[in-house]
Amino acid sequence: MPAAPSRTLPEAQQWLRDHLERREHPFNAIDHAAAARHIDTLPGTDPETWAEHWLAGAEYFAARACEAESGGDHAGALENWWQAYQFAFLGRFPAPLHPAKLAAYHRAVECFRRVSALEPTPIQHVALPFEGRDGEGDMVRFFVARPPGGAARPPVVMMWGGIDVWKEESYARGRMLRERGFATLHIDKPGVGQSPLHAGPDAERQWDPVFAWLRDQDDLDTDRVAALGLSFGGYWALKLAHTHREHLAAAVNWGGGVHLTFQPEWQERSRNASSYLMDLMPARARIFGGRTFEDYVARCPELSLLDQGVLDLPSCPLLLVNGKDDQQNASADMYLALEHGSPKTARMFPGGHMGVGPVLPSVVNWLSEQLS
Numbered sequence: 001m002p003a004a005p006s007r008t009l010p011e012a013q014q015w016l017r018d019h020l021e022r023r024e025h026p027f028n029a030i031d032h033a034a035a036a037r038h039i040d041t042l043p044g045t046d047p048e049t050w051a052e053h054w055l056a057g058a059e060y061f062a063a064r065a066c067e068a069e070s071g072g073d074h075a076g077a078l079e080n081w082w083q084a085y086q087f088a089f090l091g092r093f094p095a096p097l098h099p100a101k102l103a104a105y106h107r108a109v110e111c112f113r114r115v116s117a118l119e120p121t122p123i124q125h126v127a128l129p130f131e132g133r134d135g136e137g138d139m140v141r142f143f144v145a146r147p148p149g150g151a152a153r154p155p156v157v158m159m160w161g162g163i164d165v166w167k168e169e170s171y172a173r174g175r176m177l178r179e180r181g182f183a184t185l186h187i188d189k190p191g192v193g194q195s196p197l198h199a200g201p202d203a204e205r206q207w208d209p210v211f212a213w214l215r216d217q218d219d220l221d222t223d224r225v226a227a228l229g230l231s232f233g234g235y236w237a238l239k240l241a242h243t244h245r246e247h248l249a250a251a252v253n254w255g256g257g258v259h260l261t262f263q264p265e266w267q268e269r270s271r272n273a274s275s276y277l278m279d280l281m282p283a284r285a286r287i288f289g290g291r292t293f294e295d296y297v298a299r300c301p302e303l304s305l306l307d308q309g310v311l312d313l314p315s316c317p318l319l320l321v322n323g324k325d326d327q328q329n330a331s332a333d334m335y336l337a338l339e340h341g342s343p344k345t346a347r348m349f350p351g352g353h354m355g356v357g358p359v360l361p362s363v364v365n366w367l368s369e370q371l372s
Contacts, residue, residue, distance in 0.1 A: 006278065012045050015277050025165065026093050026277075028172045030086040034061075038087070045278060047098030054091035055104050058084045062111065078118040085111035085168065094164035094276075095192070095283040097291070109194075112168040121178070122146050128209040130196045137196030140209050142167060142187035144220075147178040155224035155249075155371040156214065158185040162231030162256075163283045166193040170230065176364050182371070183220055185210070189233045191287025199287040201302045204239050211247045224371045226250040228363065231354060232257070232287075232329070238318065239305060242341065245316040250370035252319045252363055255326065255354040258333035259306035264297050266330050273327040275352050280328075311340035319366050320346040323355035 007015065016039045020027045027035060038057050043049055061084035068076035088111050091104030116123035123145045130140045147154050157177050159170045167186035174184035187210065188195040190203035197203055214222045227248055229237030234256020241251035260266055271281050271293055285296035305311045320334045334346055347362060349355030 007045070009042065009044060012277065013039050013042055016042075026090060028086070028169060029082070030090075031083050034083065034087075048100040051091040051098070051100035051104045054087050054093075055107060057087035058091065058104075058107060058111065060084075061087060065114065074118060078115065081111055081114040081118065085115055089169065094279055095286050097279060097282050097286065108168060112171075116143065119145075121148050126213065128213055130206065130209055132196050136198075139194075140187070140196055140206055141194045142185055142210060143171075144183055144185045145171065145174065145178060146183050147181050149181075151181050153219060153221040154181055154183045155221045155226070156183045156185055157226045157228050157367060157371075158187065158210070159228045160187050160189045160230070160233040160236065162189070162233045163192060163287060165230055165233070173230065173360070176360060177367070180364060180368055182367070185214075189229070189236050189287075191289075198289050199299075199303065201308060204236060204243055207240060207244065211244065214247075224249050226252070226367055226371060228252045228367070229254060229256055231255045232284075235303065235305075238320075238337065239310055241315040241318050242305075242310045242313040245314065248316040250317045250319070250367060251315070252321065252367065253334075253337075254321045254359070254363060255323070255329055256333075257303070257329045258311070258337050259304045260330040260333050260336060262300040262303045264301070267293070267297050267300065270328055270330075273353075275327050306336070306340070311337060313341055315342045315344070317370055318342070318344040319363065320344055321355065321359060321363060322348060323351040323353055324348045325351060326353045328353045 020035055034057060038054065042053055061080045065077045065080035065084060068080055085108055088104050088108035092101045092108055096102035096105045123143055125143045128140045130138055132138055159174055160167060161170050166188050170186050177184055190197055190206055191199040195206060197206055214220065214225060225248055227237040227240050234253035237251045238253040238256060238258065241248060273280060281293040281296060282291050285291050288295065288299040290296060320337055322331050322334055324331050338344055338346060349357050349359050
């Protein structure tokens with residue numbers, strides 16, 4: 001099959017400028033002026049050049065953060081470590097498919113830990129034993145952020161993203177939830193970040209120790225736990241809503257596939273999605289341990305929740321959300337899910353992948369109603 005066409009440097013720069021001006025992913029909470037300068041001076045998009053360029057910005061802000069810490073400027077240190085993290089994340093974007101991008105990922109995790117140590121509301125990093133199979137990891141890692149104000153036993157929204165939004169990135173998306181009084185738990189979906197295992201038809205087992213841990217937390221309301229999966233991660237929220245429904249009060253699939261998305265026909269259509277900057281298929285294939293379009297297409301049909309029989313199981317209350325013109329994951333999957341299992345709530349928004357408009361406020365409002 002033909003390789004996906006790559007953007008020229010000017011085309012990539014324009015894509016980045018457009019996303020920065022709209023404050024769209026991957027520009028979640030970055031300093032606008034600094035990001036614009038780095039876009040203008042971007043020397044190339046090959047993995048090594050890309051990673052080194054954005055890491056230089058990360059080190060600039062890290063140095064400022066250290067200076068602020070030395071001077072006792074807590075707020076300045078927090079803001080500069082946050083920017084250092086944002087730039088390091090861009091260095092590994094969309095996925096660490098090259099050693100230089102892997103180094104940027106490790107630096108991003110380190111910078112985020114410095115952020116979490118300075119945040120005014122507590123962030124608890126947790127590592128649990130995981131009984132993996134041969135070749136899998138032996139730890140599940142996640143972190144929990146409490147809401148401001150020290151609310152007693154807040155409800156919990158577990159969050160994760162897709163092939164390029166990992167637990168550190170989902171932290172910014174959880175701010176609105178924490179302001180509503182929820183604690184947020186952030187974990188990497190199977191096949192990315194610090195997940196101990198690749199994606200597969202039973203990879204939801206990585207959440208088993210997380211649910212067991214939650215049951216032992218007296219300071220969290222573990223009768224009110226929800227799952228919120230973003231992009232590809234929406235698939236795992238939808239699956240957990242069926243397979244682990246006894247642990248969940250609600251779940252949201254925001255833009256994830258169900259069945260049609262995982263068919264070779266759809267993958268051929270979506271492999272050159274204009275909504276993605278670079279390396280879409282290698283980033284997808286990486287969740288299975290592969291690198292190519294062929295690697296991914298050979299494995300992704302096994303994720304079908306229809307073929308697994310999961311869709312016809314009862315579920316906890318479910319919200320299905322996406323953009324009606326999604327080029328990355330088939331929006332028709334949302335309608336397919338409505339034809340199976342328990343009744344569900346759905347909202348389709350204008351635009352492409354994950355929709356445009358008041359999507360996040362709508363999700364937060366629905367979760368607030370379910371967990372109130």
